[in-house]
Amino acid sequence: MGVQEVPTQAFDDQKPGTSGLRKKVTVFQQPNYTNNFIQATIDAVTELEGSLAGATLAVGGDGRFYLPEAIQIIIKMAAANKIGRLVIGQNGLFSTPAVSALIRQRQLRGGIILTASHNPGGPTEDFGIKYNIANGGPAPGSVTDTIFKKSQALTKYQISDAADVDLSVLGEVRVEDMIVEIVDPVDNYATLMQELFDFDALKAYVSSGIKLHIDCLSGIAGPYAKRIYVDLLGAPEDAVVNASPKPDFGGGHPDPNLVYAHDLVAAMQTGAYDFGAAFDGDADRNMILGKNGFFVTPSDSVAVLAAQYEHIPYLKKNGLQGVSRSMPTGAALDLVAKKLDIEFFEVPTGWKFFGNLMDAGRLSLCGEESFGTGSNHIREKDGVWASLCWLSVMAGTGQSIEQILLKHWQDFGRNFFTRYDYENVSSEAGDAVMTKVRSLIGNQASWPTDAPSGHKIASVDDFEYTDPTNGEVTSKQGLRIIFTDGSRIIFRLSGTGSSGATIRMYIDSYIKDDAAYTQDAAVALKPLVELALQLSNLADLTGRTEPSVIT
Ligand code: G6P
């Protein structure tokens, strides 16, 4: 064994996005590409937080193609850079929430998560590398900016010429002076869930005959869902499907929504199951369905969990310090916060804003329309945890998911919600739509007064957020058209698209009328959808008459 210093050429495209560096596998496979990014990450963390010599990091990912190769590179480079210990999930596997939980529980310096979340995997699909900091959350902009800066100036990296480590064998091995500790990827997370929830009550509920159908979409949620639902809660083996992580997710798109989790939707529509859930590739997103395919929008999901928090043992014990949603998320949560008289925060899209509020002790529960729900038990969103929250509310109330939602709407009114995605439009067309909507700001004379639905605009703005924990201002986070009845139309350009621009149009239509809650969401939302298309002139400016995806 020995450490080598290898000369390298900098790459100019290693700028991490909000969720790390995501590129095609073939990009990561270029000679030195992965090595450079790992060295830039180690150098950046060293510069900002002090030496990593002797430190412990967690490493693991969602099982996608190129994971084993990336982990061997990380082991050899970590050893050469004098890191003290790596805690790696067996076979390189860890869900994103499990890494966050492990960092917090063992007070590690940080972790490296290998995933491209809900993007497809395979030799021609996506891979990703993301650094999480000591609070268990994604690295903030200051860290990712420094990684990018380091990557642009990199001339060499350090690597050990040690042999590959067998990732399948639990226990400790030494690489140079570093210990590699291979652990069961589920143990620590399952223990945490047992601390948060009442597993005896859940087990009794499951054995009372409630039928579960949990689809892991061949992502990393499988081993976690099997352990929790089958081994610990006694559900039948076949209650959890697609539970073996596959490098290509079985050729599917591991994203839990009505389009990509169609098998789950179809299974639920047969009426054979009471509770359905799906998770994305790295198990941080979730979708919840009730009997006959009854769909819980992510915006409603976080609002219901907040309203019913007393059925979730650790939230009941600790109380809700505050709740939060991202700006485009339907505003159902706002009404619950008002009723509970607790702090409420509307933050920009992206999980990092929640983490700051949690660290400050001001946020217990949060969610995003993009199928993310989470709490201060970790600093990432958490799919399997969200499903346990829902099961707890069902067990506690004795009601079906549909009954829980109906009651919620009767109490608070219903925020009908939909998102239209126009993918792969040109950047120019995307900008033109935003410019057109932006022209409504401060120009009251241009606001329509004769909308057939009676909707009247109360305000238009470009969302700006001041983080109450550190005063940092984040501006231009999406255009909001707010109506006098609280309904909203939002336009935003996606921050995660890979080519051209993706326009997201979000419609949040508030209705308080007991007779209206069971109507088809598409029908209820039609007037505002039409108004949004008219106000943005979207069809003319983009040439698109239909969105690519409706969720
Ligand atoms: C990632 C983040 C989420 C965020 C989403 C937004 O998944 O983890 O927190 O909601 O991106 O994506 P968009 O494409 O709308 O910018």
Ligand code: ZN
């Ligand atoms: Zn994810």
